[in-house]
Amino acid sequence: MMPAGGAMTRGPRILLRQIREALGGAGAGATPAQDRLNMVVRIIARSMVAEVCSIYLRRGSGELELFATEGLNPDAVHNTRLRPGEGLVGEVARMAQPISLSDAPSHPSFSYRPETGEDPYHAFLGAPLLRGGRAIGVLVVQNRTERRYDEEEVEDIQTIAMVLSETVSSGELLALDELRDVELAPHRPERLKGQKFSDGLAFGHVVLHEAPLPPEKLLSEDPAMEEARLKLALATLKTGLDVMLDKGQGLAGPSFEVLETYRMFADDRGWNRSLEEAVRNGLTAEAAVDRVRNEHRARFAQARDPYIRERLHDFEDLANRLLRVLAGDKPGERELxxxxxxxxxxxGPADLLEYPRDKLKGLLLEEGSAASHAAIVARALQIPCVGRLMGLRDRLSEGDMVIADGETGETYLRPRPDMLEAVQSRMAVREQRQAEFAQLRDVPAVTLDGQRITVLTNAGLAVDLENMAETGAEGIGLFRTEFQFMVSDELPRLNAQTALYKLVLDAAGDKPVTFRTLDIGGDKVLPYLEAEREENPALxxxxxxxxLDRPSLLRMQLRALLAAGAGRELRVMFPMIATVDEFRAARELVDxxxxxxxxxxxxxxxxxxVGAMVECPSLLWHLDALLPLTDFVSIGTNDLFQYMYAADRTNPLVSDRYDPLSPPTLRALxxxxxxxxxxxTPVSICGELAGRPLEAFALIVLGFTRLSAPAGGVGPVKRMILSADLSAARRGMANLLNLSTGSVRNEIESLARKLNVAV
Structure with missing residues (x-):
């Protein structure tokens, strides 16, 4: 019988060290794999005063196979396999949490296997071996006497199970070639369908933004020191959240509610207690956070309720914050x-920009939208990006080969050789096409019937200035000034703003640059600016x-712009003008x-x-009053269309319910x-619409002669313009605006194909 507290009278840290010492150089193959596993279960059984200790590992088929046992019939090893969800072992794996029973045979999930000889044993304690939120196996201890294992014993076996899962997965316990059919992580090729955020193709090896902990950083030599580190990190985390919430320093997340939830979870007694107990049992502070995060991920992933699953994200974000406090490192310091x-x-844009550009070939996201900041930065860097890939991280391990297909919005995990060959062929075609675009760099964008179109580019980062020269764009039609604010930990000072704007104007030379004043709020929240809770921040x-509510902020930016533009042309544009009075007030600040x-x-x-962005539908019926006051206007199609259709463009549940190529939008334009x-009045279009050849074709047919596109869209749009005959296209387009269908995309595409336009 296991005495109360007897499981760990010497502590799990000592037990785990005993396992390491007993195995010695086992990973090198000095001792046969089965002997090493048998040694492990003997050490655990002896230390936990258990009569049975067994390790089950998940096969590629999903079955749980008995890999080693102390106490059961040794002939059952590798012969006993449990189907997914079968028996108490299967239930532990399915639920991804421990099960403790005083009389296992009486439990409805008990599955009797005569070959194991487990008839005499009643007390049962099983814990999942978790990796990436998945159960890769189960660790079980059993005793003859009917007894309930106490909380400390449950905690102890979870600690052992965590370290076992990491040592098995790393090849430290068993050589990886001896585990070929063991599903330590998903290993079969998979295809996931998401949404394309940034065009392009790439393949390479996975780098997880939240880097996994190496096995050597799991166990601590000084539990007291690790507990002190954990308490200090928790205090630092809570203080930071308190500053944001209580002292009015603004928000660091997409909403006030999320931050409140973080703070509530940071005080959660269960979460804090789990962390502290894991550290006291011999884990490092980082390993304790990782273990608790894994347990939450596995448990919450079973939930069907979207609200409950969203709480998983809150816990994970909080854990990631705590790990960053403990580590103090940045993504840019990692070896890639x-x-x-x-x-x-x-x-966030700052996170992405910290990674070295020369090594980062692609980006895959579980969430986000094509309008998110990460997607915008990815397009600026011309990095293929696919988002909305649900469950992606739990299907991948660090170092897996993966394909990011920004053309189709798909990703291929652990692709077959023929898939890689196909992607390499497509990439070669893309390179050839890029070479064709490069030849058009200095060619004026003139249609077949002589209409001159000005093709500009959108910018916001220093790298965009390089793209302008490479693509042959005729200037910057939209410079997003907010990126400087979003990647900074504090409000950029006047000198810093002036220096950036001067750098942009110097790089552009005699080419025009249109600066959009600060466009923050909604989903763009700055941690150092006070912000109030809003029920619908997009509106x-x-x-x-x-x-206008914070005129000192806007005036400082205008002062920096005027200083940078001294002696040359300066174009300033105000975003989200909804009324003529707003434009008058903004222009007065310029004066x-x-x-x-x-x-x-x-x-x-x-x-x-000085110009205005037309992106609020209210202006459609007041242009007669607005236009005489402006020097130019630019249409922000991204926001204009989301407001027209009352469909948040960052919300995947509604963002694809309307087509920009529809009669209402085309009539509005x-x-x-x-x-x-x-x-x-000069007018341009600076939304994402201008960077897609088919949509840009519709725009020039409607009469627009100034388009501002993302860098990757300049070449394709220019090629389209050079192949278009507008006079013929206008005759074909005339009837499409009066159709009663919700989209005329197919009709416009048919028209373009008929006229041999390169869309």
């Missing part, structure tokens, strides 16, 4: 393979609304700053042009173009 494919649940205080500079004898731009033509 030369063909890294980054895998994450979601990313809340964002962009120009925030700028105030110009007067401020004049009084101090500072040089002003030689030519100052046509009405804006006509109003601008009638008043002589």
């Amino acid at each position: 393979p030369d063909d890294a494919i980054l895998v994450a649940r979601n990313l 809340g205080r964002r962009a120009i609304r925030l700028g 105030i700053e110009c007067a401020w500079a004049k009084r101090r004898g500072r040089a002003l731009p030689a030519l100052l042009r 046509q009405s804006i173009q006509k109003a601008c033509a009638d008043t002589g």
Whole structure:
């Protein structure tokens, strides 16, 4: 009988060290695999005063096979296999959490296997071997006497199971070639369908954004020191969250509710107690966090309720924050393979920019949207990106080969050789196409019937300046100034803003640059700016609304822009103008700053042009009042269409319910173009629509002659323009605007094909 507390009178740390010492150089193959496993179960049984100790590992078929035992019939080893979910062992694996029973045979899930000889044993304690939130096996101890294992014993066996799963998976306990058919991690080829966030193709080896802990960092030599490290990290984490919540320093996540949830979980007694007990049992602080995170991931993954599954994300984010506090390192300090494919649940722009550009070949995300900041940065860096890949991380291990297909919105995990060959062939075709685009770099974008189209590029990062020269874009039609704010830990000072804007203008030379003033709020929240809770932030205080409410913030940016543009042309554009009065108020701030500079004898731009973004539907019926006040306008199709259709473009449940190539959107664009033509107001389109050849074809047919596209779209759009005959296309397009269908994409594509337009 196992005495109370007898399981770990010497502590699991000592037990685990005994296992390591007994195995010695086992990973090198000095001792046969079965002998090493038999040694492990004997040590565990003796230390836990158990009459039976068994290890089951999951086969590729999903069956759990008895790999080693002390106490059961040795002939059952490798002969006893339990189907998925069969017996108490199967139940432990299915639930991904421990089961403790005083009388196992009386449990309805008990499965009797006569070959094991387990008839005399009543007390049962099983714990899953978890890796990546999946149960790769089960560790079981049993005793003859009917007794209930106490909480400390359950905690102890979980600690042992965690270390066993890592040592088995790393090949430290068993050589990997001896585990070929053991499903330590998914190993079969898989295809996952997601959404394309950034065009392109790439293949390489997986790098997990949340890096796994190596086995040598699992066990501590000084539990007291590790407990102190954990307590300090927890205190630091909670203090940081308190500052954000209680002192009005703004939000560090997408919503106030998420931050409140983090703070609530940070105080959760069960979470804190689990961490502390894991450390006291011999794990490092990092291993304790990783173990508890794995247990939550496995448990919550069983839930069907979306709300409960979302709580898993909250716990994981909190665990990741705690690990960063403990480690103090950054992604950019990690060693990466030369063909890294980054895998994450979601990313902020600062996280992505910390990785070395020369090694990062692709990006795969479980969440996000094509309008997310990570996707925008990926497009700027011309990195293929696929998102909305549910369950991705639990299907991958660090170092797995993977294909990121940004053309189709798919990813192939552990692809077969023929799949890799096919992708390499497609990449060769893409390279040839890119070479063709490069030849068009200096060719003016003129249609077959002589219409000159100006093709600009969107920017926001320093790398975009390089892309402008490489693509042959004729300037920057949209420079997103908020990226400088989003990747900074504090509000960029006047000098820093001025330096960036001057750098952009210097790089552009005589090419035009249109700066969009700070577009934050909604899903773009800065941790150092106070923000109030909003029920619907996409329709809340964002962009120009925030700028007018915080005039000192907007005035500082305008002052920096005027200083950078001294002596040359400066184009400034205000986002999300919903009323004419908003534009008047914003333009008045420009006048105030110009007067401020004049009084101090500072040089002003030689030519100052001030414009507005048309992205609120309200302006469609007030252009007659707005246009005379502006020097130019630019249409932000991303926001304009989401507001027209009341469909959040960052929400995958509704973002694909409408087609930008529909009669309502095309009519709206046509009405804006006509109003601008009638008043002589220059107009451009700077949304993502302008970077896709088919959509850009529809835009130039409607009469738009200035398009601002992502860097990767400049070449394809220019090729399309050079192959288009607008006079013929306009005759074909005329009837499409009056159709009653929800989309005319197929009709526009048929028209383009008929006219041999390269879309």
